[in-house]
Every structure is written in structure tokens, then in C-alpha cells.
Amino acid sequence: MLRNYFKIALRNLVKHKVFSFINIGGLAVGMAVAMLIGLWIWDELSFNKHFANYDRLVQVMQNQTFNGKINTQTAQPMPLGYELRSSYKSDFKYIVLSSWTQEHIIANGEKKLSIEGNFMQAEAPEMLTLHMLKGSRNGLTDPSSILISASYAEKLFGDEDPIEKVIKLDNRHSLKVTGVYKDFPFNTSFRGVKFIGAWDLYVTTEPWLKRALTSWGNNSFQLFGQLAPNADIYKVSAKIKYSKFNKIKLTDDVVGTSFKPTIFLHPASKWHLYSEFKNGVNVGGSIEFVWMFGLIGVFVLLLACINFMNLSTARSEKRAKEVGVRKSMGSLRRQLIVQFFSESLMIVSFAFVLALVFVVLSLPLFNEVADKRMIIPWNKPVFWVIGVGFTLVTGLIAGSYPALYLSSFQPVKVLKGKLRVGKLALLPRKVLVVLQFTVSVVLIIGTIVVFRQIQYAKDRPIGYDRNGLIYSIMKTPDIVNHYDAVKNDVINSGAAIEMTASQSPVTEVWSNSSGFTWKGKDPNSQDDFGIIGVFYDYGKTIGWQFTKGRDFSKEFKTDTTAFVINEAAAEFMGLKDPVGEIIGSVGGPERYKIVGVVKNMVMSSPYNPVKPTLFYLNSGRGDVITVKLNPKVSSKESLVKIETIFKKYNPAVPFEYKFADFEYNKKFGAEERIGKLSSVFACLAVFISCLGLFGLASFTAEQRTKEIGVRKVLGASVMNLWGLLSKDFVKLVIISCLIAIPIAYYFMHEWLQRYEYRSTIAWWIFIATVIGAMMITLLTVSFQAVKAALANPVKSLRTE
Template identity: 60%
Template sequence: MIRNYIKMAWRNLVKNKVYAFINIAGLSVGMVVAILIGLWMWDELSFDKYHQNYSRIAQVKQHQSFDGTIRTSSAIPFPLGDEMRKSYGSDFKYMVMSSWTWKHMLSVDDKKISQSGTYMQPDAPQMLTLNMLKGTRNGLSDMSSVLISQSVSKALFGDADPMGKTLRIDNNFPVKVTGVYEDLPYNTEFYDTKFLAPWDLYITTEPWIKRSTTNWFNNSFQLFVQIADNADMARLSAKIKDVKLRKIGKRDMRFNPQIFLHGMDKWHLWSEFKGGVNTGGRIQYIYMFGAIGIFVLLLACINFMNLSTARSEKRAKEVGILKSIGSNRAQLIGQFFGESLMITALAFVVCLLMVQLCLPFFNTVADKKITILWTNPTFWACCLSFSLITGLIAGSYPALYLSSFKPVSVLKGTFRMGRFAAIPRQVLVVLQFTVSVVLIIGTVIVFRQIQHTKDRPVGYDRDGLLSIDMATADLHTHFAVLRQKLISSGAVLDVAESSSPVTSVNSNSSGLEWKGKDPNMTDDFGTIGITQSYGSTLGWQFIDGRDFSKDFLTDSSGIVINESAAKYMGMKHPVGETVKWGKNYKILGVIKDMVMQSPYEPAKQTIFYPDTSIGGVLNIRVNPKMSMTAALRTIEDVHKRYTQEPFSYKFADNEYAAKFSAESRIGKLAAFFTIVAIFISCLGLFGMASFMAEKRTKEIGIRKVLGATIFTLWRLLSKDFVVLAIIALVIAMPLSYYFMHSWLQNYQYRTEIAWWIFALAAVGAVVITLLTVSYQSIKAALANPVRSIKAE
């Protein structure tokens, strides 16, 4: 019987090639979207699962209250690690203090490379379950040791065995390679960690780190833990809540620090905190794209249902004859499901080929390294299951509908479609266009939000501004002569150092005092150490006062604040006022807010102070009269004279653009899926228009004989579809407004939902509808009426 179903299904496909093509094309494209989204979701949901104990690993974080606002940070004080070992050691299997992951210079003889690395305590490799290719996970027990990734080993030592060989970190610290580990996969938070150096070595690198060992208020470090096998994450998090509060003085208790554990299984998808509450993060995109995948696949199923039921009159006699010779309804249902499953199987084969072709483009847009999981049984189980479900969904309505025909009525020729028989098809077409219009409006608003934020004034000139991260002290030591050489070369207008790059604020401080401050206020400022030429290099814009000047020796005790800081301190005329921050500083000037952190949030109150001991970042303003290629070549030549660091630079405009990467990726993915949804909907409309034109062949012929024009016939065949598109618009517009208005509330700096977006979507939907159905409408209208009438 099954073989018979397959034969009949194949004959029907061959007999009706156009409809078969539309169904297979629609289903395969819908399945492509579903599989791509499924692979993307798999990658997102499996983030950090490379680490075998990821469900028991956590980062120690803290909530702190600043002027009534609770803020959450991953930065913790140095002594917290020792205190937690002392008080709660039995509750944890591993506790690992860690630096932040930064770029460092690694050198072996004359070979030098720049790689990201982290200083961590000896248990880190064991906690992260690194896959050691050489050596063991105990390789950080010696202060003069280092573990390197396979890619670093290849870059520094080629094919030679690196074990026991010496390399230097930042041209200062000689360390011996005690292990080589497999490069961490792209979907881990530690992907950029290309080497691990001992924590004890980190303590010796800078005097301020040694001074921080007993400082409970310097939040400059990280702490990772793995809880004991018998411990519960939530209970343990509540248990350690007041560990810092018990150690700080009464004056600092007003910040109410609350320590807690943030599990590794939440780092990637549940990373956002508002008011001390974990509000989500990228998990919203899992829900969103999961829904898009279901809807796009549903659109393809709707095409199949519509075309199958629309052609029901043509298959009515077939059903009548089969029933009259003994076929029962269950057998007919099996036959129609067989046809549906065969089409789905063919679509699945086409789909896999299309997915393989689309993956490079998809990975570029999504910033992923996804591959088809050919050898993964779960992948095949999911694909085959969802193909089966797709086939059953697509074939359910046609199978139940077609098998219900009464053989007597059909064979007598008295069977006619009911006056309401077309309503289910019309409802499905409306649903298709509703989904497509919601996606169109949503995509436009996402890109509009990105562009709105990109157009926000940033408070400085990004063009021609580049930065160099200084891994060693070489450039800082020779800063004065380096600056003079670069400016005299004509390639550069100005150079400055700063403790943070222009696109972030790496340091925060509190406890500042100023005239009129509320004594109960818990303040919080961004603080950036700079050299005197910082303002002229960046091109910041003054609202009041002046910049630092070498003509005034007292400027060493001066500060420049941004306008948000002036408002935060409640000062209408802050220039000349004194701020106490360890010592007394005089406010020299107020600048316009510079967008240094999230472009979607208000600028943070920030203080810029002179600092002669800084390194960190070298900021360079390139002369616009010189080509960038020539300027970079000149800068590199001067750079080589004063340091052995590899010449590596970043453009400020690229770094600023990177802040939009997440939203841009989401927008591009949404646009891609929107185009696919429109394509599938158009396939369905084309098929329906083809069928309607075929069904009304005789009517069209008679109308032409009676004098109907081509335009009149085109309007006759097109108006029903336009009405359905308009109904879809009426439903889609309020839905899209609701969803996108809710999405925009996530951003404090956001665009408005303009009326023209809906007008554009409406015009687009109607135009797409007319373009899709016009081909068949005009073709039918141009047909010879004599042949049309003879055809039936």
C-alpha cells in the first residue's frame, strides 16, 4: 500500500509540475530558514558548554547602590578572594582570581606577536577543563611559567616543540612554556584567551596591584569559582551576599555592596542587569528568531495547503472514483499525507544543499562559525522530526478536506464548491501577508534605530583618529620625543596618552567632595587620566572654561569635566570650583558629553585629570592633508624607533561602529528572513493566481468576446488579492507597532516610530501583491478567447 501511495504521489507531482515546483521551492526555502535559525540557536544555547563543568562554574559579581541606583559589576576587590577562601572554602571546589583579558606582546628572540591573554591563579586550567595538547593543567604552579594556545605555539615556535622554551611577556617578564592547550572554540567567553600567565606574576607587574591586596574599595579584578559538588548555586549565592559588607568601613556601607554568583550558563544569554535584577540579554533574540523560524516555515506550509485545497475540484473525481471502488477515508488520508511527505522529503534534500551554500554568507552576517552537524545524531533526529512534522502540518488540511468529498455528488457532477469554501484559503493568505508585513516594519525600525543612534553627536572628531594600545612602557617612556617626531613628520597633527580608549571608560571612582554635595549622596564618576594634549588630539568641544595648558603650572591640579558631570554635581557655573578627590582639584573647563560607552545610553559623568604616570592608550590625530596609507607608514617608522611592540592600531570610527555590531547583526538577519518570508508569500500568491486564472479561463474568454479590455480583466483578477493584502495590513500594523514599541523601550536613546514606515509597508505590500499576480492576470487576459472558450 505504501508503495502504491508513493507511485500515485509521484505521478501527481510529474503531472502538475508548476504546482509541484512552487510547493517544493516554498517548503525548501522555509526549511532553510528553520535549519539556519536552528543552528544559530544551537550555537547560542551551547555557549561555554566546551567547559565540562560549566553548570557549576560562576563569576563572582556585586551589586552596588549609587545615588539610589543599583548597578551590577563584574569587577571585585583583591582581598575578596582570600576572604571567601577563608570563610567559605569548603563550599567551592576552585576559586580563581583573574585579571582582565588584554592584548600583550609575546616575544621569542626577534619574533614578536600581539595576543590577548589573562593572568589567573593555578586552578584556572583545571576549572576551565582546558584540553592540554602538551604538558598538564598544573602548568601555572610556578610564577615563571606560562600556558599558551596551539595557535600561539604555531606563531612563535612553528613546528618545533615549545615545551620548556622561554618567551617574554610585554618585553619584561621571561616565562617558561609549561603547556600548550587547544584553542578555545568561538562560542566561549574565553575565546580570546590565547595564553594564561600566573597570578603571582601579575601581582609583581605594577605597584598599584600590590597596594590593592588589602584595599576593599578598589574594584579592579575578577573572581571565578566552581562550586562544590554538593553545593547549590542559588543558596551559595545568598550565603556569600554580605561578605564584602562585613569588611568595609561604615562610611562605605552606604554603597551597600551585595556579592552574588552569576553562573556560566547565564553569562551569554542572561547578561543584563537592571536595578540589581537579572533582566535577560541575548535570550530575547533566541525567542525572537525562534518565532520567526516557526512563522516562515508556517508560511511555506500555508502555500501547500492553499494550492492543494484550491485544486480540490480537479481532484474531486479522483476521490469519488477511489471511494466508489472501495477506498475508505483513512486510506485517502494516507494517500494525501503520502504526497505531502514526499514533497517534504524532496524539499528537505534541496534544503540541505541550500543551507550548505548559504552558511558562509550567514556566518558573516551573524558573526558565527557554524557548520552543519553532519555527524551529530541529535541534528539528524531534529531535522527528520521537524521534516515529518512539517509534512504532516502541510498535508493535514488538504488530506482531511479532500477525503471528505461524497462520491455520489462528485460522480453525478452535482458537486460544487460551497460559497464559503474559499474563506480558509483567504484566511491563510492574510496570515502570510500579516507575518511578512510585521517583519518588514520591524526590520525598518531596527535599522532606523541603529541609524538614529549613529547620527548622535559624539562630542569629538572621529575622522582620522587612531589609537595604539601600549603593552609595554616603551612608548610612554619616550612619549615627549615620540610626539615631537610624529608632529614634525607632517603625518600627525597631535598625540596624547590616556588611561582609557576614546570608546570606553575603564575606570570609575567615588567619594569625591564638592561644594553643595548632599552628605548622604553615593557618587560615581568615570575617571580618565590624560596628558595635556588629549583635548586637542580628540577635538573635544568646550561649553565653558578652557583646556589644559602648559603655560599654567597649576593645571597639574586641574580637571576637565563633561556636561553630565556638571549636572550630576548640581553646578550651574562649575569653572573655578574645587573638587576634593584625594587632593584638591580645580575645575578648568566643561566639555560637551563625549559618547564613550554605549551609544544607546546617556553619557556618564566623567572627569579628565592630568596623569604623568599613565600608559594604556596612545591617541593619534592624523593630518587630513596626507593620505592615510602614507601617514600610517610614517607613524609605523617612528613607532619602531622607540618600541619593539608590533605596530597595531585601531581607528576610532571603526571602534565606535563596533558598538552597533549586535544590533546591526540582528537587523541584517531580520532583513534576510523578511526577504525569505516575502519570497515564500509571493510563491503562494503566484500559485493561487495561476490557479484562479486557469479556473476562470472560460469566463475570461466570454468577457473578452463581449468587449472587456485587458485592464478590466487585470483588475478583475487582481482586486481580490489586493483586498486580502489590505486586510493583512490592518492586522499587521497595530501588531508591529506594539512589538517594536516594546523593543525600543530597551534603549534610553531611541528613535520614534514614524507614520511613513507604515505607509511604506502598505505601499510595498500592495505593489508586491500586484507584481506577483499581474503576470498571470495579464497572461490570461491576453489569451485567445476562442481557445479559452473551447478549453472547457
């Protein structure tokens, strides 16, 4: 019996090639979208789960109160790590201090590579359950040791065994390779860690790190832990809550205690998906996108199933006689239902195979857009189990309405040709089309709002000229030690017109400070300024825009104790005429005179207000060299010249640089990924919805064949008939828009609240979407409408 069902279904597919192509193609697109989103969601939900102790792994975080507002941060003081180790050792199996992931130069003879990595305490490999390929996890007990990832071990040593080999770090430290570990997966918070250096070496590399050993106010480090087997994360968080605050009180740190720091633990299960905090409370994070794209996947697949229903019922009269004959020969309704479900499952199976092809072809591009490294798990049985289940569920959903509808025909009426479908019979299909276009319109509006928000932030005045601006982060002091000579050579080469150095790149603020005093300061007010040390000509190089005062100048020796501040700092301090005012330090002798005010520079997030920032002269420390390229010389030629000069003074370190405009644009990466993915899904949803309209238009034209023939005989023009058949669909789209607009407005308004610097939802977005939806509708249904209007009325009436 089933064999007969499949044979009939296959014949119908071959006979009606266009409908078969649309049915299978529409389902395949919907299933492919659902598969891609499913892979993406699985990747997101499995973040960090490769750790063997995933459920015990935590990060130590803190809340600080700033002028009545609670800020949450991951940065911790170094002494906190030692305090938790000694006073709360029964609650933790491991406590590990870590630096931030930064680039360093590692050299093996003449082979030099720039590698990102961390310095961690010796227990880190055990806590992170490193998969050691060579060596052991206790390889960091010696300060002169280092662990490297398998990928970079191969780049550095090729086929040689790297164990016990000596490499050079930042041209300063000779370190022995004591272990090679398997690279961290891409979907982990540590994916950029390509080497792990010994913590004891790190804390002796710079004088400020030695001072940080006892400084409770220096929040410059990360702190991770693994809970003891029987420890409860909430109880431990409550225990350690005031561990920092109590220590600060003992040091009489007035500024530190005013921030009322409280410590808590953040589990590994929430590092990625629940990373956002507002006023000290976890408000979610990437989990919102998981829900959003999950719903999009469900809706897109549902749209494809709706198409199948519409296209199947559109051909109802062509299958009516078949149903009538089968019933008159003794077929039961349940047998007909099984037949139509069998056809549905066969079509969905073909669509599943085609969907797999679509996924294989599109996955590389999807990975690039989504910033993922996903693969299809062909060799995992669970994938095929889910695939078969997915196909069955889709087949049952898609085939449910046609099976129940077609099997309900009465054989007597069908065989006498008296089958008539009233207006109420069209209602379910109209509702389905309204649902389709409602989803599509919501996605279109959402995509426009996302891209508009991105463009709004991109068009924001940034307060400096980033054109032709490059910077290089110094990994060794050699260039700064020969700064004047390097600068002269670079300028004289014609490659650049300006050069300077600073403690932060122009696209970031690396250091904050508080505890300043000024005239008229509210004694209850708390301050937290970005603070950046710069060399002379910093302003000329990046294009500072002064609103008051002047730049630093060698003509004024007192500028070594001067500040240039931004507008945000002047506003925060309440200084109407800041130039000449003195800024002091609580408990310290330092006094700085304000010599200039510059326009706000967007150095951090382009979506947030500019942080109050103080700039001061610090010609002794230049972590970043910034160069303004000569606009009259090609960038390629200029960079070759600059590289030659840098290698002359620092041959041991590769010349690496970043364009300021490129790094600034990277700040929009997350939003642009969401926008691109949303636009792709919106286009696919519109495409699938148009197939639904095509199905309903075909069904309507088929049902009104006699009416169209009579109207043509009575003199109706093609235009009249086109309008007659099209107006119903326009009404459906208008209803969809009326439903979609308030839904889209609500969700996008909530999404925009994530950003302090945000655009508005303009009225024209809704008007443009409605017009676009109506144009798409008319283009879609016009083919069927015009085809029906041009049909020979004699043939139509004779057929009836």
C-alpha cells in the same frame, strides 16, 4: 500500493513543472531558514556547556546602590577572592581571581605576536577543565610559568615542542611554557583567552596592583568559582551577600559603605543568555533573541507549509477526476489520504535535500553575519534523526489540508462535472494568506525599526572628531618613556598633525572614581565619575568642543591640579557656571580647579546617557597613544611612517593601531547583526508569502474561468478583469496590515525600552509598509490576473 502512490506523485511533479518547482523551492527555502535558525539556537543554548563542571561553575557579581538605583557589575575587589577562600572554603571547591582579557605581546626569539589572554590563579585550569594537549593543569604554580593555546603554540613554535621553552611577555618578563591547551570553543565566554599567565606574576607587575591586594574599594578584577559538590547556589549566595560590606565597614570607608554593596553568584548557565540586570534584578538578555528567532523559524516554515496547501488545493479540479475515478473503483477515503500524504512526504523529502544544499551554501555567510562558527554535524546520528523527524513533521503539516480536502470530493458530482467550490471553501485559504502576510508585515516593520534605531544612535553627536583618528594601546612603557621624541618625529614626518596620550582610548572609559566634594553638593547624593588622565594636547588631537573655559595649557603651571569636565558632570553637580569651582576628595587633601567644560563625548555605549567624566593631566602614565593623521597624506603612507618611528623606539613590540571611527562603529555590532538577520528573514518571508498569493491567485482564476469568459463576451476590458481579480487580494493584505501593525508596534515598543537613548516608532513606517505590501501583492497576482483576462473567452466557455 505505496510504490504506485509514489509513481503517480512523480508523474504529477514532472507533468506540472512550474507548480512542482514552486512547491519544492518554497518548502526548501522555509526548511533551510528553519535549519539555520535551529543551528543558531543550538549554538546559543550550548554556550559554555563544554565545561565538565558546567552546573557547578559560577561568577561572583555584586550589586551597588547609586542614588537609589541598583547597579549590577562583574568587577570585584581583589581581597574578596581571598576572603571567600578563607571564610567560605566549605562552600567552594575553587575560587579563582582573574584579570580581564587583554592583548599582550608574546615573543619567541624574533617572532612576536599580539595575543589576548588572562592572568589567573593556579586553580584556574582545573576549574575550567582545560583539555591539556601537552603539560599538565598544575602548570601555573610557578609565577614564571605560562599556559598557551594550541593555535598560538603552533604560531610561535611551529612543529617544535613548546614545553619548557622560554618566551618573553610584553618585553619585560621571561616565562616558561608549562602547558598547551586545546583552544576554547567559539561559543564560550572564554573564547578570546589564548594564554593564561600566573596570577602571582600579575600582581607584582604594577604598583597599583600591589595596592589593590588590600583595597576593598578597587573593583578591577573578575572572580570565578566552582561550588562544592553539595553546595546550593542560592544558599551560598545568601551566605556571602554581605561579605564585602562587612569588611568595608571595618575600614571606615564611608564612600564604600554608602553604595551598600551586596555579593551574589551567577551560574554559568546564565552567563550568556541571562546577562542583563535592571535595578538589581535579572531581566534576561540574549535569551530574548533565542525566543524571537525561534518563533521566526517556526513561522517561516509554517508559511512554506501554507504555500504547499494553497498550491495543492489550487489544482484541486485537475485532481478531482482522478479522485472520482479512484473512489468509483473502490478506493476508500483513508487510502486517498495515505496517497496524498505520500505525495507530500516525497515532495518534502526533495525539499529537505535541496534545503541542505541551501544551508551548506549559505552557512559561511550566515556565520559571518551572526558572528558564529557553526558547522553542520554530518557525523552525528542525532542530526539525521532530527532531520528525518523534521521532514516527517513538515510533510504531515504541509500535506494535512490537501489530503483531507481532496479526499472529500464526491465521485458522482466530480465525474458529472458538477464540482463547484463555494465562497466558504475559499475562506480557509484566505485565512492562511492573511496569516502569511501578517507575519511578513510584522517582520518588515520590525526590521525598519531596528535599522532606524541603529541609525538614530549613529547620528548622535559624539562631541569629538573621530575622522583620521587612530590609537595604539601601549603594552610596554618604551614609547611613553620617549614620548616627546616620538611625538616630534611623528609630527615632523608629516604623517600626523597632532599626537597625545591618555589612560583610556577615546572610545572607552577605563576608570571610575567616587567620593568627590564640591560647592552645594547634597550630602545624601552619591557620585560616580569617569576619570581619565590625559597628556597635553589631548583636546587638540581629538577635537574637544568647549562650551566654557579653556583647555589644559603649559602656560598655567597650576593645571597639574585642574579638571576639564564634560557637560554631564556639570549637570550632575548642579553647577551653572563651573569654571573656577573647586572639586575636592572625601578624606583627602586633593583639590582640583575646573578650567573648562567640553561637550559630552560618547565614549561608552551610544545608546546610553553620557557618563559624567573628569579629565586631568597625568603626563607620567600613558596607556594609549592617540594620533590625528594628516588629511593631506594618504592613510597608508602615514601609517608606514608612524610604524617606522614606533619601531625605532620600541623594536620589540609590533606596531598595532585601531581607527577610532571603526571601533566606534563596532559598538553597533549586536544590533546590526540582529537587523541584518531580521531583514534576511523578512525578505524570505515576503518571498514565501508571495508564493502563497500566487497559489491563491491561480486557484481563483481557475475557479472563475467561466465568469471571466462571460464578462469578456459582454465587453469587459482586460483592466476591468484585472481589477476584479486583484481587489480580493488587496483586501486580504489590508486585513493582514491591520492585524500586524498593532502587534509590531507592541513588540518593537518593548524592544526600544532596552535603550535609554532611543528613536521613536514613526507613523510613516506603517504607511510605507502597507504601501509596499500592496505593491508586492499587485505585482504577484497580476501575472495570473492578466493571464486569465487575456484568455480566449470561446475556449474558456467551451472548456466549462
